[in-house]
Amino acid sequence: MINLEESFQPGRKGFFTDTSICIGCKACEVACKEWNRNPADSTWQLSDSSYDNTTHLGADTWRHVAFVEQGRERIEQARQSGRQLVNLGMPGVRTEAATNVDVTPPDTPDFRWLMASDVCKHCTHAGCLDVCPTGALFRSEFGTVVVQADVCNGCGTCVAGCPFGVIERRKDGLVEPKTNRDFTAGEQAPTPHVGVAQKCTLCYDRLVDGLEPACAKTCPTTSIKFGEHADLTEQARERVRQLHAQGLTEARLYGANPNSGVGGTGSVFLLLDEPEVYGLPPDPRVPTADLPHMFDRASLAAVGMIAGVVLAFFTGRRRR
Amino acid sequence: MVPEAEFTSYYDRPIVKPPPWENPIGAYLFLGGLAAASGMLAAGAELTGNARLRRNSRLSALGAVGLGAVALVIDLGRPERFLYMLRTVKLSSPMSVGSWILSGFSAFAGVAAVAEVDRMTAQKLPLGPLRRLLQWVETPAGVAAGLFGPPLAAYTAVLLSDTANPTWNDAREYLPMVFVSSASLAAGGLGMITTPVDDAGPARALAVIGSACDLAATELMEQSMDPVAAEPLHEGTPGKLLQWSKRLVAAGGLAALLGGRNRTIAALSGVTLLTASALTRFGILHAGIHAAKDPRYTVVPQKNRLAKRRAEGIVDDSITTAD
Numbered sequence: 001m002i003n004l005e006e007s008f009q010p011g012r013k014g015f016f017t018d019t020s021i022c023i024g025c026k027a028c029e030v031a032c033k034e035w036n037r038n039p040a041d042s043t044w045q046l047s048d049s050s051y052d053n054t055t056h057l058g059a060d061t062w063r064h065v066a067f068v069e070q071g072r073e074r075i076e077q078a079r080q081s082g083r084q085l086v087n088l089g090m091p092g093v094r095t096e097a098a099t100n101v102d103v104t105p106p107d108t109p110d111f112r113w114l115m116a117s118d119v120c121k122h123c124t125h126a127g128c129l130d131v132c133p134t135g136a137l138f139r140s141e142f143g144t145v146v147v148q149a150d151v152c153n154g155c156g157t158c159v160a161g162c163p164f165g166v167i168e169r170r171k172d173g174l175v176e177p178k179t180n181r182d183f184t185a186g187e188q189a190p191t192p193h194v195g196v197a198q199k200c201t202l203c204y205d206r207l208v209d210g211l212e213p214a215c216a217k218t219c220p221t222t223s224i225k226f227g228e229h230a231d232l233t234e235q236a237r238e239r240v241r242q243l244h245a246q247g248l249t250e251a252r253l254y255g256a257n258p259n260s261g262v263g264g265t266g267s268v269f270l271l272l273d274e275p276e277v278y279g280l281p282p283d284p285r286v287p288t289a290d291l292p293h294m295f296d297r298a299s300l301a302a303v304g305m306i307a308g309v310v311l312a313f314f315t316g317r318r319r320r
Numbered sequence: 321m322v323p324e325a326e327f328t329s330y331y332d333r334p335i336v337k338p339p340p341w342e343n344p345i346g347a348y349l350f351l352g353g354l355a356a357a358s359g360m361l362a363a364g365a366e367l368t369g370n371a372r373l374r375r376n377s378r379l380s381a382l383g384a385v386g387l388g389a390v391a392l393v394i395d396l397g398r399p400e401r402f403l404y405m406l407r408t409v410k411l412s413s414p415m416s417v418g419s420w421i422l423s424g425f426s427a428f429a430g431v432a433a434v435a436e437v438d439r440m441t442a443q444k445l446p447l448g449p450l451r452r453l454l455q456w457v458e459t460p461a462g463v464a465a466g467l468f469g470p471p472l473a474a475y476t477a478v479l480l481s482d483t484a485n486p487t488w489n490d491a492r493e494y495l496p497m498v499f500v501s502s503a504s505l506a507a508g509g510l511g512m513i514t515t516p517v518d519d520a521g522p523a524r525a526l527a528v529i530g531s532a533c534d535l536a537a538t539e540l541m542e543q544s545m546d547p548v549a550a551e552p553l554h555e556g557t558p559g560k561l562l563q564w565s566k567r568l569v570a571a572g573g574l575a576a577l578l579g580g581r582n583r584t585i586a587a588l589s590g591v592t593l594l595t596a597s598a599l600t601r602f603g604i605l606h607a608g609i610h611a612a613k614d615p616r617y618t619v620v621p622q623k624n625r626l627a628k629r630r631a632e633g634i635v636d637d638s639i640t641t642a643d
Contacts, residue, residue, distance in 0.1 A: 049331040056333055066330060085642040088635045127484055133416035134404045153404040154397015157415045160339035160483035165612075169340045169397045195397030237643050244642075253641050260639040275640055276619045279330030283622035284639060287482045287489055288412050294478045294492050301477070301496035302470030305360070308504055308529045309522075313364045316521030 012143030013202065014266035015216065015224060016232035017117055018239055019278075020251065022223040024051060024065055024115035028215035032063040035203065035214035039191040050113070056279070057118055059168035062200035063215050066278050068114040075108050075250070078273040082249040106247045116278050117224055119215070120145070120166045120200035121255060122266030123286065128158035128167050128197075130288040136197070143229065143266060144202040152196035159197065163262060163284035167199040202266070229266055236268050248272075254280060261285030327623075329615040336484045338612035341605065344391035349476050349601035351388030352422070353503030354510060354594070355381045356473035357526070359429050361507055363466025364522060366459060373523065374462070375436050376514040380507070381465065382433035385426050385472075392422075414479040421471045428465035431457060473503035480608060486618050487611035488604070490549035494541035495604070501537050502597045505530030509572060509593030512586040524580040527593055531573025534600070535566060546621040552607040561603035568596035 032038065041060040047053045050067035057064045070078070126145045129137045136152035139145060147167075158167050170193055203213035211217070216226035225232060233256045243251035250272045255265030262284050275282050329335075362377035364370075393402045406423065410416035435458040438445045447454060477499040481492035488495070504526050511523025542550055553562055572592035579585035611617040626638060 047331075052331075058337075068330070082642070085640065088630065088642070130412040131415060131482060133408075133410060133413045133419060134401075135408045135410065136404075151404060151407070152398070153401035154340075155405070155415055156339040156341055156395075156397065157413070157479070157483075159337050160341075160480075160485055160488075160608075160612075163336065163484035165335050165337040165484075168337055197397075240643050253643065255639055257637070257639060257641045259637045261637070262639070265639075271640070274328065276335070276615070276623075277328050277330065279333055279335060279615070281335050281618055281622055282640070283626040284484070287484055290489075290492060291412065291414075291478075291482055294481050294496075297493060298471075298474040298478045298496040301500045302474045304497065304533070305357070305470045305473060305500040305504060308500075308533065309357070309360045309364055309526060312361075312508070312522045312526035312529055313368055316523070316525035317368070 010228070010230070011141070012229040012266065013207065013226070014122060014143070014229040014232055014268065015119060015202070015213075015226055016236045016268045016270070017119065018223050018225065018236070018270045019114065019116035020239075020243060020248075020270055020272060021221045022065070022115040022117055023221055024067055024113070025220060026054075026065050027218045027220060028063040028117050028224055029054060029061070029065060031214040031218035032200075033061075035206070036062065036201075037189045037192070038062065038198075057120070057164075057166050057168075057199075059170035059198040062119065062198075064118045066114070066116045066118060068116075068273070068277055070112050070114065070273070072108055072110050074273075075112055078250040078277075079108070079248075081274055082252055085252055086244070086249060112272075114272055114278070116269065116271065117215070117219075118278065118280070119267050120202070121164055121262070122200075122202060124258065124263030124265065125286040125289065126262070127161035127163055127286045127288065128199075130286065130291075131157045131161035133157060140202075140204055140207075142202065142204070142207050144204065144207075145266075146201045146204045147197050147199060149193040149196050149198070154195040154197065156197070161287060163281055163286065167197050170194055170196060170198045233268055236270055239270055243270075261289065327616060327620055329619060333615065334613050335615045335618040336486070336612050338485070338609040339483070340395075340397070341609070342395060343602070344395040346598075346602040346605045348388045348391040348395075349499075349605060350506070350598045351384045351391065352476060353473045353499060353597065353601070354506045355383075355385035355388060355429065356425065356469040357500075357503040357507030357530075358384060358510060359425060359465040359472075360469040361511055361523060361526065362429075362432065363463050363469075366462045368522075370519055370522070372519040373511060373515050375440070377507070377511060377523075378429070378433045378436045378462065378465075380510050380514060381429045382426075385422070385429055389422065389426065414475055414482050418472075418475040418479055421468060421475055425465055425468035425472045428461045428468060431461035432465055435461075470500065473500045480604065483608075485608045485612055486549045486621055487545075487552045488608040490545045490621065491541050491604075493544045494537050497537035498534065498541055498600065498604075501530050501534035502600045503530075505534055505569060505573065505593045506597035508576070509590035509597070511590075512576060512580060513590035513594075517581050517583055517586055520580075520586065524576050524586065527576040527580070527589065528573055531569045531576070531593065534569050534596075535573075538562075538566065538600075546624065548620045548624075549611070549617060552611040552617065553603070556610060558603045558607035558610055561599045561606065565596045565599035565603055568592050568599065572596055
């Protein structure tokens with residue numbers, strides 16, 4: 001694990017995904033697939049979940065747009081749970097902003113569509129990075145978490161280590177030497193990196209060339225914003241205050257709190273309902289936070305095992 | 321405390337992913353534990369001058385760890401890169417630490433077993449001048465393998481618990497105890513099969529001690545867990561595997577205790593205990609994989625612990641904030 005100060009250093013890049021202005025066009029999904037040459041992941045079957053036929057993030061899908069349809073009752077619940085969050089008195093700017101809030105709630109609509117483009121969180125304390133045995137996963141100079149495909153041996157530990165279910169081992173593809181990666185325009189590109197862990201790199205290859213990630217570049221509504229992590233979280237806080245001032249108490253931030261179980265995330269989201277509604281964990285915690293304790297328990301077990309064997313040799317001596 | 325009604329999910333889709341670990345990993349969990357405790361039995365037998373138990377346990381240890389390592393490599397996405405496991409030493413990664421433990425154990429257990437084979441074949445191995453070296457390092461290597469045994473048996477529990485998997489992670493308090501006990505009873509069982517009763521006393525005793533500890537540790541583990549996170553240990557195929565494992569541990573342990581001095585009963589008890597240990601490992605592996613497939617196991621315990629912290633007045637550590 002790295003320390004907080006370091007990870008929030010200037011230069012840490014990230015996303016702010018403002019789901020309140022997402023229109024569900026899935027341009028981010030397409031741009032991501034094209035730039036990263038990720039293979040199709042679909043069986044071409046409709047999934048019966050609104051307009052979401054991508055279904056989940058995975059080895060071949062690094063942006064996923066969720067669609068949630070909600071009626072009046074659920075909207076009221078979301079507004080209620082948001083108000084509870086405000087009332088908890090979270091740390092920080094709180095008091096002044098709260099007194100300025102116009103508490104008259106707007107009319108609750110009969111129906112709403114939540115759309116949210118999910119992506120790797122690039123956690124401050126990244127479970128995948130901590131548990132990777134080969135060093136294939138690394139923290140980049142942009143504060144992001146990236147897999148080196150030519151180092152990963154596909155052990156799969158990172159898949160279990162991610163509290164968000166983002167990283168996955170790629171099933172189908174080609175084993176290719178590094179030199180042969182290009183393809184003919186107009187033809188289906190071969191899929192690289194079979195059998196190794198794959199996930200969003202926050203377009204590491206574009207960042208080193210001074211470009212922004214493909215999804216943020218293509219997003220037509222600026223729902224996906226890319227930039228300095230510190231600026232983005234400030235923008236996110238400003239936006240949530242704005243929505244609260246409009247009486248939209250359902251608005252909340254996900255990942256902006258550096259005290260959370262993953263130390264805050266590089267990809268911050270503005271959500272309009274509880275995280276699990278979007279398929280996000282409500283209280284993620286990096287598993288390695290408990291590793292020292294687990295080490296103690298395992299040591300205790302190991303000592304117990306030695307005691308058991310010693311005892312076995314005492315009680316099981318040969319009788320002559 | 322029962323927010324079942326409040327539980328919402330995104331079209332019932334899973335939140336965390338199960339690792340791509342299939343039956344070879346279950347086999348490794350079993351074989352690694354078996355090898356670890358066999359190595360300890362061999363070291364004990366060496367130190368107490370029990371040559372037959374030492375020989376059999378050394379060969380068992382090498383056989384089990386060899387097969388286990390093959391199972392591990394098979395399950396990699398890129399098996400040809402298995403040596404990348406030793407690219408680095410990374411203390412935050414139980415898989416990295418475990419790879420080094422496994423390598424150390426294998427090396428020492430290998431030397432001890434080769435020395436044993438050389439003796440069995442009346443020095444027919446083409447060792448040349450290395451024979452004298454081998455005879456000189458045999459005992460230290462056997463003892464070193466014994467010392468690598470406990471970490472080899474225990475680390476796999478940390479490997480499973482140090483994940484975002486709701487069931488494995490929540491089992492972290494007692495899973496190492498379950499795994500070392502399971503390893504002990506398996507090695508005791510194998511010792512009872514391979515070694516005549518006169519020399520198998522320590523194996524028998526280890527089988528009985530391991531069985532008692534396994535049942536106790538499993539009970540403690542289940543009690544220490546969030547009831548929802550523990551559910552996969554009781555349901556479906558993993559639930560059945562674990563239930564049968566308990567029965568067989570009890571039966572095999574009792575048989576070893578009461579009838580272990582009878583060669584036939586000893587062998588049957590050994591087979592029962594080996595089966596029980598394998599069932600434990602496959603049961604735990606598949607319970608976790610099942611737990612990852614249902615968002616309920618992720619969402620409900622997390623909501624509970626968040627609500628509990630808030631009720632205690634800790635309101636500054638939620639990932640969701642109003643600003």
